[in-house]
Amino acid sequence: MSTAAAQTATGTGQTATVTGQTAAESAAAAGVRTEAAAPTRGLVEITKVRKSFGATEVLKGITLTVEPGGVAVIVGPSGSGKSTLLRTINHLEKVDGGHIAIDGTLVGYEVRGRRLHELREKDILKQRTEIGMVFQNFNLFPHLTALENVAEAPVVAQGRSKEEARKRGLELLDRVGLKDRAGAYPRQLSGGQQQRVAIARALALNPKILLFDEPTSALDPELVNEVLDVIRELAKSGTTLIIVTHEMGFARDVADTVVFMDEGQIVEQGSPEQIFANPQEPRTRSFFSKVLEPAFNI
Template sequence: MTTNLPMIEVSNLGKNYGSVKVLSGVNLSIQKSEVVCILGPSGSGKSTLLRSMALLETYQEGAIYIEGELLGFKEAGGKRRPATAKETSYTRRNVGFVFQQFNLWPHLNALSNVALPLMLARSLSRSAAEKKAIEMLERVGLASHAKSYPSRLSGGQQQRVAIARALAPDPHIMLFDEPTSALDPELVGEVLQVMKSLAREGMTMAVVTHEMGFAAQMADQIVFLDGGKLVSKAPPEEFFRESTNPRIQQFLSNFTERNSLLHDPNRQSAAG
């Protein structure tokens, strides 16, 4: 019997920083090959939600399941205990994460930045890891820069190396935390093109972004957070054109061309 479990299931998620509640009662399901863009004002909990999906932030309430496996905890006899580091690594083995900052090792060239994690985390030989790294750099259009160090790469190129590094272990899910926010405007497009390519290939993706065009053109669902709560989950057409929620309308008032965002002839469902 085939089950159709969500790739990511967030159930009644709560997260505190001390006495400050940053996420409260968040429920979200992301299906295979679905692209979900997470929008909201600064401080709404977007990045905290995304980081919780990879357990880069420890949550206190509710549950997160990755392909049906509880993340961060183990349950037995009706009780829950924190998972060990080994158990957590196993649960999130199929999750790739791309940060706002590129987080490349400055003393390693692009090839080694992609290959070394495969050698350390997946125990690949150097030759096998470098072969895989070249494939991933080619996938993001940077095979010719394999020997370049981060200081000789543009911000967009560095972020594409970071994406190649996240893709190298063949994840089932990719999480992007505002991947273009640290880039000069003219470099944003090259990163978004890689992300669009992944979406069209059927990669399951959750993306925290301020790039409204990407959200309108590529998302299957748009999630809107405000004050740590999930206010809305809707298809792009409904979110941008039909939402009557005053908070969403206020947020979108900064994007006067939001209707035209939906009229891209290249737009297609990421789920195919």
């Protein structure tokens, strides 16, 4: 079922790139935002970001730019700081130095005098509504149904009406192929279905940027693809995606930019062809020689 949904959506995405007129129509029909044709929002600029946990420095001055509508996939060994970097982008993790800007606006801070002052909670929450996040463990609210999970934030964080949020929620669940499970509680869903609900929940706020923190790591191998199919569709919708993953085949398939991180630093970045086929750094080469063989089954 999910494959069918993904395929239709893929078709829409492809038309969108060909002609503007049809793109707008078919995009509207599939519930895809019309900005999809020419993404103008969602520029992420990470500048010299540093972060330590106690004595361990997990981010050692990261600088990275992701263009509007771009798809950046961050790969690297465990403990290399990938997830921490992702969590600094929506200020779930405070940085110790450096800054992050989205479309030119600093995240979590404002400039006053010659200092960066942390924003009030209220303003940070407002910024977060523009940045969707999908977690490794889904973190769906277990006491709310799939639809309630999706419709909660638009009502409280964006002040939409309940009816509007519900309608939009159903559209989004339809988009991830789960319209018929709208009334189910998360524990009544499979892992793959839960993660698709989580993606719909992140989309409900119409974010400029979507962050994926190892979205398939907690899934059974057979459920991985239904989630990846949904993300593939999103990659064509014009939302900026930043994805931390261990699925190398998927990374090569979906990414504009692959970023290889190790020990809190970006070792190498470039197009998937360049990074996977012709890595320049010895550290990158040794990492891929270990992970590529089994992961390329996809």
